[in-house]
Structures are given as C-alpha cells and as structure tokens.
Amino acid sequence: MSDTSSLSNLGAIDAAHHLHPFSDMKKLNAAGTRIIQRAEGVHIFDSNGKKYLDAFAGLWCVNIGYGRKEMADAVSRQMNELPYYNSFFGTTTPPTTLLAQKIASHAGGKLNRVFFTNSGSEASDTWLRMARVYWKALGKPEKTHVIARKNAYHGSTVAGASLGGMKWMHEQGNLPIDGISHIKQPYWYAEGGDLSPAEFGLKVARELEEKIDELGEDRVAAFVAEPIQGAGGVIIPPETYWPEIARICRERNILLVSDEVICGFGRLGSWFGYQHFGVEPDLAPIAKGLSSGYLPIGGVLVSDRVADVMLDEVGDFNHGFTYSGHPVCAAAALENIRIIEDEGLVERVRDDIGPYFAKGWKSLEDHEVVGEAQSVGLMGGLQLAADKSTRRRYAKPDDIGTMVRNHCLDNGLVMRATGDRMLASPAFTISRSEVDEVVEKLRKALDHLRDTVRE
Numbered sequence: 064m065s066d067t068s069s070l071s072n073l074g075a076i077d078a079a080h081h082l083h084p085f086s087d088m089k090k091l092n093a094a095g096t097r098i099i100q101r102a103e104g105v106h107i108f109d110s111n112g113k114k115y116l117d118a119f120a121g122l123w124c125v126n127i128g129y130g131r132k133e134m135a136d137a138v139s140r141q142m143n144e145l146p147y148y149n150s151f152f153g154t155t156t157p158p159t160t161l162l163a164q165k166i167a168s169h170a171g172g173k174l175n176r177v178f179f180t181n182s183g184s185e186a187s188d189t190w191l192r193m194a195r196v197y198w199k200a201l202g203k204p205e206k207t208h209v210i211a212r213k214n215a216y217h218g219s220t221v222a223g224a225s226l227g228g229m230k231w232m233h234e235q236g237n238l239p240i241d242g243i244s245h246i247k248q249p250y251w252y253a254e255g256g257d258l259s260p261a262e263f264g265l266k267v268a269r270e271l272e273e274k275i276d277e278l279g280e281d282r283v284a285a286f287v288a289e290p291i292q293g294a295g296g297v298i299i300p301p302e303t304y305w306p307e308i309a310r311i312c313r314e315r316n317i318l319l320v321s322d323e324v325i326c327g328f329g330r331l332g333s334w335f336g337y338q339h340f341g342v343e344p345d346l347a348p349i350a351k352g353l354s355s356g357y358l359p360i361g362g363v364l365v366s367d368r369v370a371d372v373m374l375d376e377v378g379d380f381n382h383g384f385t386y387s388g389h390p391v392c393a394a395a396a397l398e399n400i401r402i403i404e405d406e407g408l409v410e411r412v413r414d415d416i417g418p419y420f421a422k423g424w425k426s427l428e429d430h431e432v433v434g435e436a437q438s439v440g441l442m443g444g445l446q447l448a449a450d451k452s453t454r455r456r457y458a459k460p461d462d463i464g465t466m467v468r469n470h471c472l473d474n475g476l477v478m479r480a481t482g483d484r485m486l487a488s489p490a491f492t493i494s495r496s497e498v499d500e501v502v503e504k505l506r507k508a509l510d511h512l513r514d515t516v517r518e
C-alpha cells in the first residue's frame with residue numbers, strides 16, 4: 064500500500080467498518096483517524112507524508128526500532144519452511160522450542176520454562192489458571208484469591224481486565240470477576256501525603272500483608288504487579304517497595320507474579336524488570352518486547368517451584384491456544400532477541416542511552432508545570448502539576464495530558480498521556496540527537512500548557 068492515492072478514502076472506509084480498541088467511535092469518526100503507512104528506525108509516517116518521532120515504540124513494544132530487514136527475512140524463511148504447526152498433541156516446532164530455551168537463558172534463577180500465548184492478556188489468563196491449579200494440586204483448593212493493584216494494567220480479556228485495577232474498565236462487562244482484590248499503587252506524588260517516598264513505599268507494600276490477613280493466608284494464591292506500572296502512568300515505585308513485597312510473598316507463602324509485558328526484554332536496562340528491582344517471581348507474563356511487536360506473541364515464564372508441581376502432581380493442564388508457540392511468531396521473537404544480544408541493546412539502555420535519556424528527561428523538572436520527571440532505562444514518566452511547590456494537580460488531569468500530547472503530535476512527536484502524566488518509552492536504538500528532539504519538543508508542549516492554562 065505505498066500508492067497514497069489508493070488511501071484517499073481509507074478514512075471513510077475505516078469509519079464505516081472498523082471498530083478501534085479503547086475508542087469512542089462516534090468521536091473518532093467525526094475527528095477522522097490517522098493512517099500510519101510506513102516506518103523506519105524511530106520514525107513513523109502517516110498517509111499525508113507527515114513524519115513523527117515515535118517516542119512510544121508503537122505501544123511500548125517496537126524496542127529494536129522499525130524497518131528491520133533481518134526480521135522480515137527471518138519471518139519469510141520460517142513461513143516458507145513451516146508456516147504453522149501446533150504444540151498440542153505431542154509435537155513442537157524448532158523455533159518454538161529454541162525460543163523457550165532462549166528466554167529461559169535470560170530469565171535467570173529458577174525461571175526455566177515458558178508457556179506460550181499470543182498476547183499479554185492471554186498470559187494473564189494463563190498464569191491465573193496455572194496459579195490456582197498449582198495450589199489445588201498441593202491440597203489447597205481454597206487458595207484461589209489474587210491480590211492486584213489499583214490502576215494496574217494486565218490486559219483486556221475478562222481475567223486481564225479483572226486483574227487490572229482500572230475502574231473505568233471494570234464498569235464495562237461486569238468486572239472484576241470474583242476472587243480478585245486491589246490494593247494501593249506506589250504512586251507517591253499523588254498519594255504519598257507527608258510521608259517520604261521511602262516511608263510511603265513500605266506503607267503501601269504492607270497493604271499487601273494487611274489484605275492477606277483480611278482474606279486469610281490459606282485463601283490467597285498470588286500477588287501480581289508490574290515492576291513499573293506502565294499504562295497506569297509509569298508509576299515508578301520507591302526503592303523500599305519491591306523488597307518488602309518480595310518478603311511478604313515469601314513469608315506468607317503466596318506466589319509472586321511479575322507482569323513483564325512492558326518491562327521485559329530490556330526496557331529498564333535489564334533483561335527483565337524483576338532483575339532491576341532485585342526480586343525473583345514465581346510466574347512472569349511476557350509479550351510486547353518479546354518480538355518487538357513485529358508479530359504477536361506472548362507467554363508466561365514459569366519457575367521450577369510451579370513447574371515441578373505441574374509436572375509431578377497436575378498432569379494435563381487443560382489450557383492453550385491454537386497459536387501457542389506459533390512457529391513464525393517464535394522465529395520473529397528469536398531474531399528479535401538475537402538482534403538485542405548482538406547489538407548489546409540491553410547494555411546500551413543500562414549504560415549509555417538510558418542514562419542520556421534520564422538526564423534530558425530530568426532536565427524538564429525545572430519547568431513550572433512539571434512536578435517530577437522520573438525514568439528507569441528507557442521508560443519515563445513526567446508528572447504535570449498546577450503548583451509544584453505543594454504537589455497540587457490540575458483540576459482536569461485528562462484534558463491537561465491530552466493537550467500536551469496533542470501539541471507534541473502536531474509537532475511530530477508521539478508521546479502517551481495517562482491523565483496528567485506524560486509517558487515515553489522509545490526504541491532502544493534511539494540516537495542521542497533523537498533523545499534531544501524528544502526533550503525539546505516536549506518542553507515546547509509544556510510551555511504551551513503554561514501559557515494557555517492558568518489555575
């Protein structure tokens with residue numbers, strides 16, 4: 064579809080036939096949809112030929128950048144050799160098995176096995192069932208409850224959206240399903256009050272302990288959290304948070320589940336987010352960066368603790384998808400990981416471009432409308448504030464964030480806004496001058512906010 068004339072009525076066709084995810088279709092159809100036609104490196108181009116620097120890597124996923132010919136070649140080779148075969152009835156395919164081994168080689172510790180899915184949402188459904196099956200096999204059929212966090216995102220299937228802590232998602236479709244509770248998120252800026260970040264981190268972690276006491280330890284199967292909450296606004300927990308969570312899970316004998324869908328495969332400058340925070344989960348859903356979004360694939364990393372019980376006690380796990388471990392998607396993921404390894408991209412994020420990004424991002428904290436600007440690796444969250452001296456927030460956070468985001472878009476920069484937080488997660492291949500451009504364009508949008516909104 065490189066002939067732009069053939070795209071001239073795509074907008075009308077889209078309005079007539081295409082229902083977009085997470086969208087108000089009436090409003091979108093009235094405004095008109097943006098058609099993204101091609102991409103290269105960190106840039107995307109729309110059907111009018113307008114170029115944008117994509118500081119969001121698609122949707123937190125195109126970590127090796129766009130336009131990698133090696134990826135197209137690897138996929139094409141696999142399609143020609145074996146486009147599909149399942150792994151249900153005692154079979155597998157070479158890329159599927161080799162990918163499981165490759166992922167385990169980076170997972171470290173006792174995370175030695177992978178169950179494949181097509182997405183992060185399916186990974187949520189998968190680990191939830193697996194955790195319950197695990198406890199039942201150990202003679203604890205009552206240990207089914209999961210504790211998750213408010214404002215978390217774990218997907219959009221019935222289980223994924225229930226595990227997630229987004230109220231506005233629960234309101235549609237009678238969610239959450241039974242057996243899921245949500246505790247506070249470690250969002251110090253908005254909810255920390257007079258506590259120091261370190262004190263607040265401990266306090267919210269200990270809500271887990273309180274919730275376990277309330278429910279009864281023998282009823283709680285697992286706790287799930289993103290190492291850094293992504294869609295919820297890049298909520299970076301205080302340093303005290305994760306070690307305390309790990310202690311509680313260990314002492315109370317509940318499974319720790321680290322949702323690695325965004326943080327996995329290098330975004331924080333470590334192969335997995337739990338490694339950055341120095342904890343080891345029992346289960347870890349993955350997706351996105353596993354294939355850098357070139358093809359859909361996800362999965363669940365399974366520790367020996369759980370796998371041993373599944374193998375020795377459970378027998379059949381009655382769960383799986385037609386495309387679990389799809390060979391072409393697995394070939395894409397293998398090639399993606401080869402690129403990350405060969406180009407040292409995890410190390411680049413940790414030692415080079417991550418620190419460079421952090422410096423530029425942090426420099427925005429001097430701006431009048433910025434409360435704080437934090438990042439880990441190439442994941443940045445910037446808090447907008449009406450009054451930074453008191454941490455007072457704007458009255459209409461969604462409008463404010465959208466205004467900044469739209470200003471960026473008009474100037475050729477793709478960012479994401481969650482309420483009054485601006486989020487960045489660029490490709491690991493972004494250059495220093497491209498990082499400078501992100502910071503400069505975002506600063507201009509912040510100026511625009513300062514000059515237009517007076518509260």
Ligand code: PXG
Pocket residue numbers: 122181182183184185216217218219223289293294322323324325350351361479
């Ligand atoms: N867990 C996490 C932490 C995620 O970020 C999922 C699970 C679900 O993955 P799938 O592949 O089923 O989408 C996600 C997905 C946003 C946005 O606007 C974020 C996601 C998906 C869609 C939009 O930030 N994350």
